[in-house]
Amino acid sequence: MRLPRAASAFFAMFVLLCSVSFAANQAACTFNTFSAPTGYSLAQVNGISDDGTVVGQLEDIKTGSFVAFSRSAAGKFTVYSAPNSLFTWFNRRNPVGVNVGSYLDAARTPHVHGLSQSGAKYVVVDYPNATNTWVYGINRAGAIVGNFAKGTATKGFELNSGKYTVIGYPGALVTTPQAISDTGFVVGSYFDGALYHGFTWKSGSFKTIDYPRARFGTVLTDLNSSGVIVGNHLSSDHAYGFIYRSNAMANIAYPGAKNATAGGINKSGVISGQIYFSATNTIGYTAVCK
Numbered sequence: 001m002r003l004p005r006a007a008s009a010f011f012a013m014f015v016l017l018c019s020v021s022f023a024a025n026q027a028a029c030t031f032n033t034f035s036a037p038t039g040y041s042l043a044q045v046n047g048i049s050d051d052g053t054v055v056g057q058l059e060d061i062k063t064g065s066f067v068a069f070s071r072s073a074a075g076k077f078t079v080y081s082a083p084n085s086l087f088t089w090f091n092r093r094n095p096v097g098v099n100v101g102s103y104l105d106a107a108r109t110p111h112v113h114g115l116s117q118s119g120a121k122y123v124v125v126d127y128p129n130a131t132n133t134w135v136y137g138i139n140r141a142g143a144i145v146g147n148f149a150k151g152t153a154t155k156g157f158e159l160n161s162g163k164y165t166v167i168g169y170p171g172a173l174v175t176t177p178q179a180i181s182d183t184g185f186v187v188g189s190y191f192d193g194a195l196y197h198g199f200t201w202k203s204g205s206f207k208t209i210d211y212p213r214a215r216f217g218t219v220l221t222d223l224n225s226s227g228v229i230v231g232n233h234l235s236s237d238h239a240y241g242f243i244y245r246s247n248a249m250a251n252i253a254y255p256g257a258k259n260a261t262a263g264g265i266n267k268s269g270v271i272s273g274q275i276y277f278s279a280t281n282t283i284g285y286t287a288v289c290k
Contacts, residue, residue, distance in 0.1 A: 027243055027250035027289035034284045037077045045284040047092035047222060047264030048272035055099055057089035068101055082115055091136045100138045114146050127157055137179035145177035145186055167201055179222040187220040187229055198231055222264040230262035230271055241273050243289050252289060
């Protein structure tokens, strides 16, 4: 089962917690699918920008190494590896073409670092004094969200205009913000030791959004400017994508596939993700779902 990727002051506050559950139907989706470029397989299909560019991670079939990719709406792949890295991946791309993600360095004792990349320019994002930093989301203004490991804690953060704000769900072992909207709403997941729970967050206030009866929990992966959210529920041995809008959930399913995951959604409502026929037979997709 593919579980969510984990993960200078702490803050303590009481928050409004609203737990919600929904009955889910199957969404009516129109899919466009794509395969990895020659010599690679798809490892992750993550976010999609407003111009239809999809980002994620590829595995080099010959070497077993992992590199980040962007794929234009016209189908052109661009591959990227951070300098001196073992693995690199992109999670999100904002409307002005900035990719964010993470990489594992090639040091004797490797560490994970966040990164922001556009063209030949890249910036390393390391939460102060953290052991590892992951970056998952970016909005149009350049505000970034991710999480960091420090000691035994893995908490989330927002980085906006050079200022870090900790995002830590009260009592959670891990908090992972996945995306941030242009209005500052954050979606992601937290792990309470038993289940993953989806959440929204803004200005210190959390709301929990759980897919009903998901065996291992819920992860929210992205939201768009209209407030439509996509995510995955973790059930059986797979992650299953869904779309959440107007207080209703609908599953994303591809005919003949074991499961389909949801990685991102753009302002036009186009969803990106991955379709699995088996563990080794997978393709990417973009889709519009009603």
